[in-house]
Structure formats: C-alpha cells, structure tokens
Amino acid sequence: MPNTLCLGDRAKRPDSSGLLSLVGTPIGNLGDLSPRAAETFRTADLICCEDTRVTSKLLAHLGISKSLMRCDDNVIAQRAPELVERVLAGERIAFASDAGMPSVSDPGQVLVELARREGAPVEVIPGPSACVTALVLSGIPSDQFFFEGFLPRKHGERVRRLQRLASIPGALIFYESPYRAEASLKAIAEVFPQRMLALCRELTKLHEEVLRAPAPELHEQVVARGELKGEMVIVVAPPTQEELERHEAALAAGSQVDAAADPDELLRSDIAEALAAGEPANALAKRLAQKYSRKKRDVYAKVLELQQQ
Incomplete structure (x- = not known):
C-alpha cells in the first residue's frame, strides 16, 4: 500500500468558511510580523505550530491567548488528516513554524499537500524568509x-x-x-x-x-x-x-563525482553510516530528506527499516 496520507472514504464538500492559513513569522525582529498575520492568528479557530513555546511568546506579544497544537516534524504527518478534516468542516486553522515561512526547511509541506489533494482551501500569509x-x-x-x-x-x-x-x-x-x-x-x-x-x-x-x-x-x-x-x-x-x-x-571527461551512482543506494548508505554513528532517527530523516530532495516521511520509513535489520 502506498505511504500516502488520505481522509478515507468520508469525502466532504468544503465549507465556504473553512481555511488553512500558512503564516510567515518573524525571523528575529517581532516588528516584522504583518498586520494580516496578526489578524489571522486572532480569528483562527485553532493555531498549529512547530514549537508551542516559541509561538506562545509571539502570541503574548500580540496580546492573543489561545490554545496551541504542536505540529513539528515528528507529528505533523499523523495530525494532517485530522486538520484537513477540520478545515473541510468549516474551521479556520493557522499554521506557523518557529520563524520564517512554513515548508522552507521547516514543517508544513505535508499538510499543504494533503489539503490540496482533498480540496481544502489554503492561503499563505507572506512573511520574512531567512x-x-x-x-x-x-x-x-x-x-x-x-x-x-x-x-x-x-x-x-x-x-x-x-x-x-x-x-x-x-x-x-x-x-x-x-x-x-x-x-x-x-x-x-x-x-x-x-x-x-x-x-x-x-x-x-x-x-x-x-x-x-x-x-x-x-x-x-x-x-x-x-x-x-x-x-x-x-x-x-x-x-x-x-x-x-x-x-x-x-x-x-567523465570526472563528475558519483554522477552515475544509484540515488537509493547512496541514501541507504548514508542512513546506515549515520545510524552506526548514533544519529537520532528523526534528525537523520530530516537531514537526508533535504539532501536528497525526498519527502521526510519516506526517508524516515527507510531509516526505520534499516534500524530493524
């Protein structure tokens, strides 16, 4: 069975009020948060974030008090179906990484991918990018x-x-x-x-x-x-x-290093070497997903596979 996210057989028509907002946040100076980003946080039914401690400080700066849901790299793939269902049911959900734009070396891409596939409305609130x-x-x-x-x-x-x-x-x-x-x-x-x-x-x-x-x-x-x-x-x-x-x-002249190497073999070799050196599985999956331009969940599955061998 393909390793893909889905909402199962409960297809729903998007409620016109539901919306997933990807919010760009300051990379250092809090003054860079846009009024539109602040308003998105204020009107959201739920705020999801990479680290609740970081985002809670940002919300405190804005005078906003709301409960937060952690959606870092460890859990976002598991929580994405629920979040997309809630958007389809009419909720407004804001998602922010710790700093900068979600999905750019930060969590978010897997959530947007599923929302697009299921027809859930998505918007981006532009913000700083390092x-x-x-x-x-x-x-x-x-x-x-x-x-x-x-x-x-x-x-x-x-x-x-x-x-x-x-x-x-x-x-x-x-x-x-x-x-x-x-x-x-x-x-x-x-x-x-x-x-x-x-x-x-x-x-x-x-x-x-x-x-x-x-x-x-x-x-x-x-x-x-x-x-x-x-x-x-x-x-x-x-x-x-x-x-x-x-x-x-x-x-x-044929001197390019590893030009003809099998990418899957290179990936497996890198995983085996890093596991032998004691690198944590989640950090390893994130690093190699960036290196090989793969989805983190797919790389993580390979890490777990090699760990069990």
Missing part, C-alpha cells in the same frame, strides 16, 4: 539562485554535494548552525576557491552581521574569530562563465 533576506543583504548577484538548505554533516559528503551544485548558474544559499559553520565554509572554500561568499547571521536582530570575502579568506576569518553565535545563512556567488566551461569539460 534565505531571501540573506540573499538580498549579501550584495551577491541574485538574478538566479538555488536554495539548498543544510549541507551534509560529514566533510566528504559536503564536498560531493557542493561539486554536484557547481554547474548551477546562480547564487547558492545554505542554512547552517553556529556549530558547523566553520566546517561548511572549509568545504565551500575547497570546492569554490574563486567565489565570493557572504555569511549572514542574526538576521533582523540587534547584532545582525554580514561577513563577505572570497571563500578561502572568509573561512580564515571565521577560524580566527572562533565560534560565532546565532543561526546563519551562507550565500555563494554564481559561477563565472570560465568556471562553467571547466565544469562542462570535466563532465565530458
């Missing part, structure tokens, strides 16, 4: 860009992933934690030694900072400063025409 904010703030050409999310944890995997991204004719955007920023910058400097980088941290907050330099130089700066604080976004400049031509020549 990746776009960093891209604009970086000063790096933004005509075209590719959002990768988080790079793999291990150096070899990082390098291989970056090599696969080398031919993208636009800026590359990565999220990173303060604990792995130095390691990621090292890999980026290794693969893209000629490219300009911008490391943006504490976006929209009091200590917002942008470090900008050629990749090897920026890596050296971060090493010299020691551990930086705050969530970070790394923006890599697009390749030059010369770099693209070199990459195309390398492909023609």
Whole structure:
C-alpha cells in the first residue's frame, strides 16, 4: 500500500468558511510580523505550530491567548488528516513554524499537500524568509539562485554535494548552525576557491552581521574569530562563465563525482553510516530528506527499516 496520507472514504464538500492559513513569522525582529498575520492568528479557530513555546511568546506579544497544537516534524504527518478534516468542516486553522515561512526547511509541506489533494482551501500569509533576506543583504548577484538548505554533516559528503551544485548558474544559499559553520565554509572554500561568499547571521536582530570575502579568506576569518553565535545563512556567488566551461569539460571527461551512482543506494548508505554513528532517527530523516530532495516521511520509513535489520 502506498505511504500516502488520505481522509478515507468520508469525502466532504468544503465549507465556504473553512481555511488553512500558512503564516510567515518573524525571523528575529517581532516588528516584522504583518498586520494580516496578526489578524489571522486572532480569528483562527485553532493555531498549529512547530514549537508551542516559541509561538506562545509571539502570541503574548500580540496580546492573543489561545490554545496551541504542536505540529513539528515528528507529528505533523499523523495530525494532517485530522486538520484537513477540520478545515473541510468549516474551521479556520493557522499554521506557523518557529520563524520564517512554513515548508522552507521547516514543517508544513505535508499538510499543504494533503489539503490540496482533498480540496481544502489554503492561503499563505507572506512573511520574512531567512534565505531571501540573506540573499538580498549579501550584495551577491541574485538574478538566479538555488536554495539548498543544510549541507551534509560529514566533510566528504559536503564536498560531493557542493561539486554536484557547481554547474548551477546562480547564487547558492545554505542554512547552517553556529556549530558547523566553520566546517561548511572549509568545504565551500575547497570546492569554490574563486567565489565570493557572504555569511549572514542574526538576521533582523540587534547584532545582525554580514561577513563577505572570497571563500578561502572568509573561512580564515571565521577560524580566527572562533565560534560565532546565532543561526546563519551562507550565500555563494554564481559561477563565472570560465568556471562553467571547466565544469562542462570535466563532465565530458567523465570526472563528475558519483554522477552515475544509484540515488537509493547512496541514501541507504548514508542512513546506515549515520545510524552506526548514533544519529537520532528523526534528525537523520530530516537531514537526508533535504539532501536528497525526498519527502521526510519516506526517508524516515527507510531509516526505520534499516534500524530493524
């Protein structure tokens, strides 16, 4: 049986008043919450969120007191059918991740997918996004860009992933934690030694900072400063025409790393290696879902399968 969400045989006609609202929330500065987002929270019958502690602080700032339902990556797939049923029955449900836009390296996509499939009304209340904010703030050409999310944890995997991204004719955007920023910058400097980088941290907050330099130089700066604080976004400049031509020549010569590798085998290998290292199943599924552009629930099923072997 396919691993898909459904509402069973109880098909319903959408009530005209029911609505699922995906709400963009501030990435740091509470002043960035839009009046429309605040009104959506006020009029919602139910507010679902990634972390009730985070969203409760936001609601307190707005003077709103409502019960919250936790819908993080661990439970959103299980709760999505109930939530869509409630929308179809006429309820107005607001969903917010901890910061930024739901579904962008945050929970939400599985809920929207099911709502669309079942005919439940969906709207997005636009709000801040760390990746776009960093891209604009970086000063790096933004005509075209590719959002990768988080790079793999291990150096070899990082390098291989970056090599696969080398031919993208636009800026590359990565999220990173303060604990792995130095390691990621090292890999980026290794693969893209000629490219300009911008490391943006504490976006929209009091200590917002942008470090900008050629990749090897920026890596050296971060090493010299020691551990930086705050969530970070790394923006890599697009390749030059010369770099693209070199990459195309390398492909023609058959030197692309792992170009013909079976994606399923690579995924299973990564899962087995991470489980052996003791990485928690949920965190592992989230990381590899981003790496391989798969649905998290499908990757999680493979993780559980390998755990039981």
